[in-house]
Amino acid sequence: MTFYSSHTFKKTRYYQQLPQSEQVAFDILTEVFHFKTNTYVLENLIDWDKAPQDPIYQLNFPSPSMLSSRNYQLLLDAYQRGDINFAHAIRKHKPADVPIHQQRIPRLQGALIKGTYQAFPNLLFLFPDPMTKTCHAYCSYCYRWKQFVGDTLRSDQTYSYDDPHTPIPYLKAHPEITNVLFTGADPLVLSANKLQQFIEPILAIDTVRVVQISTKSLGWWPHRFTTDPDAEQLLRLFEHIQSKGKHLSLTAHFTHPRELENSIVKQAIRRIQSTGAVIRCQGPLVAGINDSPKTWATLWNYQIDLGLIPSYMFIESGHNHEASFRVPLAKALSIFQKAQQQTTGLTHSVQGPVFMNDIHRVLLDGIVAIDHKKFFVLKCLQSPYPESEGQIELIPYDKHTRSAGDLVKMFTPQEVLNEAYLAS
Numbered sequence: 076m077t078f079y080s081s082h083t084f085k086k087t088r089y090y091q092q093l094p095q096s097e098q099v100a101f102d103i104l105t106e107v108f109h110f111k112t113n114t115y116v117l118e119n120l121i122d123w124d125k126a127p128q129d130p131i132y133q134l135n136f137p138s139p140s141m142l143s144s145r146n147y148q149l150l151l152d153a154y155q156r157g158d159i160n161f162a163h164a165i166r167k168h169k170p171a172d173v174p175i176h177q178q179r180i181p182r183l184q185g186a187l188i189k190g191t192y193q194a195f196p197n198l199l200f201l202f203p204d205p206m207t208k209t210c211h212a213y214c215s216y217c218y219r220w221k222q223f224v225g226d227t228l229r230s231d232q233t234y235s236y237d238d239p240h241t242p243i244p245y246l247k248a249h250p251e252i253t254n255v256l257f258t259g260a261d262p263l264v265l266s267a268n269k270l271q272q273f274i275e276p277i278l279a280i281d282t283v284r285v286v287q288i289s290t291k292s293l294g295w296w297p298h299r300f301t302t303d304p305d306a307e308q309l310l311r312l313f314e315h316i317q318s319k320g321k322h323l324s325l326t327a328h329f330t331h332p333r334e335l336e337n338s339i340v341k342q343a344i345r346r347i348q349s350t351g352a353v354i355r356c357q358g359p360l361v362a363g364i365n366d367s368p369k370t371w372a373t374l375w376n377y378q379i380d381l382g383l384i385p386s387y388m389f390i391e392s393g394h395n396h397e398a399s400f401r402v403p404l405a406k407a408l409s410i411f412q413k414a415q416q417q418t419t420g421l422t423h424s425v426q427g428p429v430f431m432n433d434i435h436r437v438l439l440d441g442i443v444a445i446d447h448k449k450f451f452v453l454k455c456l457q458s459p460y461p462e463s464e465g466q467i468e469l470i471p472y473d474k475h476t477r478s479a480g481d482l483v484k485m486f487t488p489q490e491v492l493n494e495a496y497l498a499s
């Protein structure tokens with residue numbers, strides 16, 4: 076396997092064959108944003124005859140639409156003057172990622188449990204340190220991009236943990252936590268040995284019933300399950316987790332149907348399924364990459380054909396407010412509904428379009444008319460506050476809006492907001 080950074084990619088024939096304007100865009104945008112690719116993506120996924128418009132190219136490579144036209148022009152001018160400080164200035168101004176809500180970081184006897192996050196009562200997110208470092212390739216829209224360019228996500232350094240036993244006392248003290256989610260970056264960049272070190276202590280806790288692993292390795296590097304030196308060992312680990320009575324769910328991130336078309340990914344899927352693990356799929360709706368009903372219908376149809384479970388269509392997080400990845404809400408809803416109509420009835424269990432704001436999952440559920448006025452219907456699917464789950468809110472319909480407003484505020488009970496206000 077060969078990985079490419081922005082520096083090494085420039086030495087490939089793929090870079091050489093890009094139009095000159097695209098080479099310049101690549102050179103200057105990778106001064107600001109994250110970039111990583113690999114041989115599989117370059118040779119099997121991107122249609123180079125269609126780059127830079129090709130959707131997988133857009134998925135993997137930064138594009139000028141990730142900045143306002145003013146900032147892109149300023150960056151271009153600075154680059155032509157040989158001044159890269161402006162790139163660093165832009166990077167500093169971008170939000171790090173979706174906001175971290177400190178009160179959702181668990182504590183035991185007053186001490187923070189590093190590298191964990193409890194968005195919902197029954198689910199604990201786990202961030203072992205090595206898993207937060209990298210992925211097999213980077214998605215242009217990734218909200219974790221700052222950690223890939225060397226900026227820390229949390230100034231208090233609570234973002235990840237090194238000792239595999241870190242979450243154990245908290246899990247033992249909280250039997251209501253039935254699910255743990257290993258997330259990252261991508262947990263499956265780790266060796267099978269290293270993964271086992273972090274997973275094994277969890278398997279001894281009876282109240283944890285579901286082990287979830289969130290990954291894009293099927294999309295970016297399916298060889299992880301076929302020809303990597305420890306691919307067999309990884310599959311044996313999947314079997315081992317289930318032999319301890321746990322349900323193993325791989326949450327696979329797919330963005331475009333092409334990620335499911337070649338024989339390598341199909342073989343990888345069959346090998347995972349042969350262990351008994353269940354693969355559930357999710358991905359964001361992103362402008363320029365998958366913003367059409369046909370693309371989603373094809374993606375879901377492929378998933379069903381391959382025995383995967385399509386679960387969520389997310390709306391891209393507002394990690395970079397200048398970027399034009401976000402699809403207008405009315406269009407997002409229409410894409411979701413039309414895509415469902417073009418597939419088998421099995422996609423009616425897919426939830427979408429869904430916003431994630433780090434403490435809630437909120438469904439954009441439809442449009443209603445009241446007294447000749449139209450409204451978007453928002454429904455809270457999951458929340459740390461039981462009274463918020465199922466809550467419906469109406470916001471004025473606007474065909475062009477890309478924002479549903481402050482969803483954290485909308486679905487957080489007033490008394491909690493008052494407490495937070497008093498504490499601040």
Ligand code: SF4
Pocket residue numbers: 209210212213214216217218219259260261290291328
């Ligand atoms: S695979 Fe996930 S964490 Fe990695 S770059 Fe893509 S969105 Fe970000």
